[in-house]
Amino acid sequence: MAIYYLTNIRKIYGITDGIYRPLRGKELHALASLENAYLKIEDDIIADFGSMEKLPPIESGARVVDCQGRSILPGxxxxxxxxxxxxxxxxxxxxxxxxxxxxxxxxxxxxxxxxxxxxxxxxxxxxxxxxxxxxxxxxxxxxxxxxxxxxxxxxxxxxxxxxxxxxxxxxxxxxxxxxxxxxxxxxxxxxxxxxxxxxxxxxxxxxxxxxxxxxxxxxxxxxxxxxxxxxxxxxxxxxxxxxxxxxxxxxxxxxxxxxxxxxxxxxxxxxxxxxxxxxxxxxxxxxxxxxxxxxxxxxxxxxxxxxxxxxxxxxxxxxxxxxxxxxxxxxxxxxxxxxxxxxxxxxxxxxxxxxxxxxxxxxAMEIGNTHGSIERGKVASFLITEFIDDLSQIPYYFSSNLIYKTVLNGKVD
Structure with missing residues (x-):
């Protein structure tokens, strides 16, 4: 099993906790976020995430990727x-x-x-x-x-x-x-x-x-x-x-x-x-x-x-x-x-x-149970941004690509 820990994440955006339906109205603000975080991948699945203060002991053989203050969004x-x-x-x-x-x-x-x-x-x-x-x-x-x-x-x-x-x-x-x-x-x-x-x-x-x-x-x-x-x-x-x-x-x-x-x-x-x-x-x-x-x-x-x-x-x-x-x-x-x-x-x-x-x-593609948010058990397909202070900078810098890396199915490397 391939295990990755992404550490020193400035902020994880787009977190859900058991929301298995499209969002409407005020619910469009329901995606949570977490600062100073880590995220764990097992094979192609998001296994865990949390505060860096609660980072568990890292298993032997797991690979650590230091995000150095970059942020993560759902793909x-x-x-x-x-x-x-x-x-x-x-x-x-x-x-x-x-x-x-x-x-x-x-x-x-x-x-x-x-x-x-x-x-x-x-x-x-x-x-x-x-x-x-x-x-x-x-x-x-x-x-x-x-x-x-x-x-x-x-x-x-x-x-x-x-x-x-x-x-x-x-x-x-x-x-x-x-x-x-x-x-x-x-x-x-x-x-x-x-x-x-x-x-x-x-x-x-x-x-x-x-x-x-x-x-x-x-x-x-x-x-x-x-x-x-x-x-x-x-x-x-x-x-x-x-x-x-x-x-x-x-x-x-x-x-x-x-x-x-x-x-x-x-x-x-x-x-x-x-x-x-x-x-x-x-x-x-x-x-x-x-x-x-x-x-x-x-x-x-x-x-x-x-x-x-x-x-x-x-x-x-x-x-x-x-x-x-x-x-x-x-x-x-x-x-x-x-x-x-x-x-x-x-x-x-x-x-x-x-x-x-x-x-x-x-x-809208009927894959909401596996994609579209950061949630334990979902497919590890997400974005690592460049160094941004806030989500609003992505639409603000409208002609720039602030995506540092697109991770598909847990393939961080």
Missing amino acids: YCDSHTHIVFAKSRHEEFVDKIKGLTYEQIAAKGGGIIHSALALREMDESELLDGALMRLESMVKTGTVAVEIKSGYGLDLASELKMLTVIRRLSELSDVTIKSTFLGAHAVPPEFKGNQTGYVNYIIEEMLPVIADSGLADYVDVFCDKGFFTVEETSRILEAADKYGLKAKIHANELDFSGGVQVGVAHGAVSVDHLERAGSEEFDLLSKSNTIATLLPGTAFFLGLPYPDARSMIEKNVAIALASDFNPGSCPSGNMNFVMALACIKMKILPEEALAAATLNGAY
């Missing part, structure tokens, strides 16, 4: 990404500067369709290399668990190719990975003018094979203006449920789309985006087990309104923060920047942002 659990893609869409970045909207870029052949056509031509090994590089960059900025969506294939063979790459990523990396089938991301060119036909294709031909492959944990639908309707979304989710595939929804990014309502009605694990949402949606979410995953990086990059996070917190909605790392609307997986945007633009306090980016993000 970020990024519950919404699209990091398997063929190429960037930097050309569209210039179009955005010129004033074209997301919908206008899509209408002229850009957007998701552009990504899909490029991905169909790229072989699996090249896709894997690019995705692995992006995943490694996310680890350097503190991500320890990630949900990755398909949706840039839009035909059965290409969607399976993406999901296979996601499976390979989980085999090659120590990052905990969940996989989502997002065939309903857009309507591909071969179904142009026949959206109902594409929905039927998803239900009748794609879903049975995806389910049988065992490559997907969830099914997602882009339920929004110009994409898939509430009725189409409901049909897809009903079909997915028959195969035991739980729902996640792209909801209310571009309009008051009804995505939140259909997501909650189908017991979605999360509804994600919510740039366009108000009291009706918040009241509904507050009474449900569905997590509202907020993606401020997308609002920043596209110039959209930021989600009304303060109202959600006041209404006891369970919120998570995620990056939405993708080539078109948020080409960044830096969760430190997501924390900064949440604080600066959505007025979320640093402690609330940490809970949303760690514990609640873990629950």
